[in-house]
Amino acid sequence: xxxxxxxxxxxxxxxxxIRFILSRDGWQVSHEADGSRALARVRDLRPDLVILDHMxxxxxxxxxxxxxxADPATAAIRVLMLTAxxxxxxxxxxxxxxxxxxxxxxxxxADILAEVRAMMEP
Amino acid sequence: xxxxxLTGTRLRERRLAAGLRQSDVAALAGIxxxxxxxxxxxxxxxxxxxxxxxxxxxxxxxxxxxxxxxVALIEDLRVAAAASGEAGPEIDRLEDFVGRFPGWSRxxxxxxxxxxxxxxxxxxxxxxxxxxxxxxxxxxEVVQALSSVRSTAAILAETEDLDPVWRVRFxxxxxQDSERMAVGAEALVAYLDAGSxxxxxxxxxxxxELEAWLKTRDWRxxxxxxxGGLESEVAGLASxxxxxxxxxxxAQAASDALAMPEAAFRAALQLSGPDPLTLAAQFxxxxxAAMRRVITASDMSAGLxxxxxxxxxxxxxxxxxxxxxxxxxxxxxWPLYAALGRPMVPVEAVVxxxxxxxxxxxxxxxxxxxxxxGLRGPELREAAMLILPQPERSSDVSRVGSTCRICPRNxxxxxxxxxxxxxxx
Numbered sequence: 247x248x249x250x251x252x253x254x255x256x257x258x259x260x261x262x263x264i265r266f267i268l269s270r271d272g273w274q275v276s277h278e279a280d281g282s283r284a285l286a287r288v289r290d291l292r293p294d295l296v297i298l299d300h301m302x303x304x305x306x307x308x309x310x311x312x313x314x315x316a317d318p319a320t321a322a323i324r325v326l327m328l329t330a331x332x333x334x335x336x337x338x339x340x341x342x343x344x345x346x347x348x349x350x351x352x353x354x355x356a357d358i359l360a361e362v363r364a365m366m367e368p
Numbered sequence: 369x370x371x372x373x374l375t376g377t378r379l380r381e382r383r384l385a386a387g388l389r390q391s392d393v394a395a396l397a398g399i400x401x402x403x404x405x406x407x408x409x410x411x412x413x414x415x416x417x418x419x420x421x422x423x424x425x426x427x428x429x430x431x432x433x434x435x436x437x438x439v440a441l442i443e444d445l446r447v448a449a450a451a452s453g454e455a456g457p458e459i460d461r462l463e464d465f466v467g468r469f470p471g472w473s474r475x476x477x478x479x480x481x482x483x484x485x486x487x488x489x490x491x492x493x494x495x496x497x498x499x500x501x502x503x504x505x506x507x508x509e510v511v512q513a514l515s516s517v518r519s520t521a522a523i524l525a526e527t528e529d530l531d532p533v534w535r536v537r538f539x540x541x542x543x544q545d546s547e548r549m550a551v552g553a554e555a556l557v558a559y560l561d562a563g564s565x566x567x568x569x570x571x572x573x574x575x576x577e578l579e580a581w582l583k584t585r586d587w588r589x590x591x592x593x594x595x596g597g598l599e600s601e602v603a604g605l606a607s608x609x610x611x612x613x614x615x616x617x618x619a620q621a622a623s624d625a626l627a628m629p630e631a632a633f634r635a636a637l638q639l640s641g642p643d644p645l646t647l648a649a650q651f652x653x654x655x656x657a658a659m660r661r662v663i664t665a666s667d668m669s670a671g672l673x674x675x676x677x678x679x680x681x682x683x684x685x686x687x688x689x690x691x692x693x694x695x696x697x698x699x700x701x702w703p704l705y706a707a708l709g710r711p712m713v714p715v716e717a718v719v720x721x722x723x724x725x726x727x728x729x730x731x732x733x734x735x736x737x738x739x740x741x742g743l744r745g746p747e748l749r750e751a752a753m754l755i756l757p758q759p760e761r762s763s764d765v766s767r768v769g770s771t772c773r774i775c776p777r778n779x780x781x782x783x784x785x786x787x788x789x790x791x792x793x
Contacts, residue, residue: 257512259541263519266534270527301508330511352515355522 248274249366252293254284254310255328256302260351264297267355268362281305285313288320295365297358298345300329300336308343315344324365328353375419377467378433380408382426396425410467441466441473443691446774448480459776506556513549517542574609578617579684581605587663587685591630594622617683621664627653628661637666642756644732645714655714655734659754671729671755673704677748687755689727690719693771700782701768704753707733711749718758720765722777728758728765 251268255261256279265275278287282304288296296314300307307327314320327345329336340348347361383393394404398421406412407422414422423430442462449457458465466473520538524530530538581601589598602614628636628651640646644658651658656674663672663685671687675698684692692698703715715733720726735751769775772784 257516259516259520259545260512262537262541263516263523266523266538267519330508330515351511352518355519355526 248272249295250274250276250291250293251295251297251362252288252291253277253297254281254287254302254307255279255297255299256281257299263355264358267359271359271363273362279303281307281310284310288314288323289317292320293323295362296323296325297362298325298327300327300340308339311340311343311345326358326361326365375414375433376408376410376412379414379422379426382428382433383408386426388426393422393425397421410464441470441477443770443774444477444480445473448476450773506552509552510549510556513545513552516545517549520545574607574613575682575684577605577607577610578613581610581614582617582685589618589621589625589664591625591665594618594625621660624653624657624661624664627651627657628665630665633661633665637662637668642666642668642670642732642754644734644754654736656736656750656752659732659734659752662754669757672752673698673702673755674750674752675704675708676750677708679705679708682750687729690721690729690755691770697784698771699769699775700784701766701780702753703731703733703766704751707735707753708749708751709735711735711737718762718765719768722767722769722775728761730756730758732756 249272251273253261253264253268253275255264255277258279261277261279265277268275276287276291276293278284279302281302284298284302284305288310298307298310302310307329311325311327314323314325324346325344326347326349327340328349328351329340330351337348347365349358349361383390390404390408391401394401397404397418399418403412404422407414407418419433420430423433445457445462445466446459449459449462520542524535524538524542598618602611602618605611605614628647633647633651636647636650640650642662644655644662647658647661648655659672662668662670669687670685671690671692672683672685673681673692674683675681679697681693681698686692698704703717703719707713707715712735716730718728718730720728731753733751733753735749738748738750739745740748767777769777769780772780773787775783775787777783778787
């Protein structure tokens with residue numbers, strides 16, 4: 247069965263590239279660009295993995311992550327956090343909020359693919 | 369007499385400058401040439417009595433042999449040791465090190481200065497990234513576009529059987545992102561160009577920049593210079609903040625000069641000495657103005673520090689033998705702070721700096737209050753401490769330091785933090 251990834255990213259071209267890379271690798275990929283709709287999408291789709299951008303319109307990545315972790319229905323979903331800022335405190339904040347992995351933009355296609363594969367290993 | 373381990377070095381320099389042999393000077397001083405040799409190489413500490421005899425033999429004031437420029441270098445190296453955070457440097461052999469390796473000592477001091485500058489630059493840029501939304505947004509835009517370009521270009525380059533529809537789409541994305549990246553980069557460059565100098569970016573503290581300029585003037589200005597304005601010199605300062613501070617300083621100095629004209633002030637100073645209360649009363653001005661005037665309009669070797677109600681130093685005019693902290697808070701035992709707590713009450717004391725190169729100074733501190741917003745506004749305090757030479761050593765002294773981190777007085781009741789001089793022992 248195809249594993250399902252929900253990509254929450256407001257940059258359309260980045261989202262398109264990630265979606266292409268993961269789809270080609272056999273993942274089912276859904277996309278959401280608006281932070282305020284992201285929580286509802288996660289609850290509806292129940293993805294195996296969420297790739298979550300740090301800076302989003304509506305609701306920030308950290309706020310979404312905190313809400314996911316606070317809800318028993320979504321608390322166990324693995325989350326890969328993306329950021330274009332890369333500062334130490336962003337990483338600390340993401341880890342504190344419950345991110346499983348953290349990647350700094352710009353990343354290579356091979357790197358994000360490797361991260362996703364590693365996170366989906368049983 | 370403040371004897372330092374470097375007394376021997378100074379002795380040797382003076383003897384060689386006078387063209388005298390060790391044996392001749394030793395004979396005149398009544399000591400053996402071998403003993404003098406040990407003294408000159410800082411391997412024996414010299415007693416007061418012998419030092420006086422050696423000074424007489426060299427036809428020198430004994431004070432010349434007991435103090436020197438190395439004091440500042442030693443303080444710099446202490447700061448370097450404090451900043452290192454390591455217990456490694458042998459603080460107790462600092463003077464020996466300076467005496468034997470003055471070139472290396474200066475190099476360490478210079479490198480420490482460079483490290484401090486770079487750390488400040490890093491902090492400044494980090495702060496700027498953190499607090500400057502324009503810069504943060506510009507960088508974010510460029511990184512986002514770069515991320516997209518990197519991923520998209522890799523897909524185009526590495527996917528041989530790419531569907532034509534996707535190929536067209538990714539080419540379009542690449543074009544959009546390259547345009548976006550160019551715009552973002554231009555915005556970033558334009559923003560950084562607006563403040564391209566190191567000082568503009570806050571790398572040099574404005575107060576340090578002002579003090580560096582005042583030092584080039586030996587902190588002195590003639591009345592004619594003050595009335596004519598020094599805008600051309602002020603305009604040469606790198607940062608807007610330093611130029612603003614300099615204009616404020618000069619406006620105040622010009623006001624002081626009007627209240628205490630140069631010739632009359634010098635005559636009064638000659639007559640009554642550096643007593644800021646008497647001088648202020650004579651010219652009908654305030655005490656802090658008289659203190660400032662001692663610095664700008666006399667040839668006295670005097671230092672001045674000024675602080676606000678928080679104790680933050682607003683001005684630091686250094687004087688030999690009284691090290692002033694470059695960063696952070698000063699010694700809480702300075703009479704400056706006693707005066708700060710008792711406005712309009714003068715505090716006079718003889719202070720001795722702690723450490724092997726201890727020197728005594730007479731200090732006069734005074735605090736004034738003002739109410740710029742009237743009766744219901746806040747009370748603002750400003751205190752100043754004039755640091756004057758102390759011609760004769762006194763036994764009734766207060767021991768003070770520069771700042772806790774490099775002060776060797778372990779038993780100080782006012783200590784805020786451990787000294788590096790006690791760490792690791």
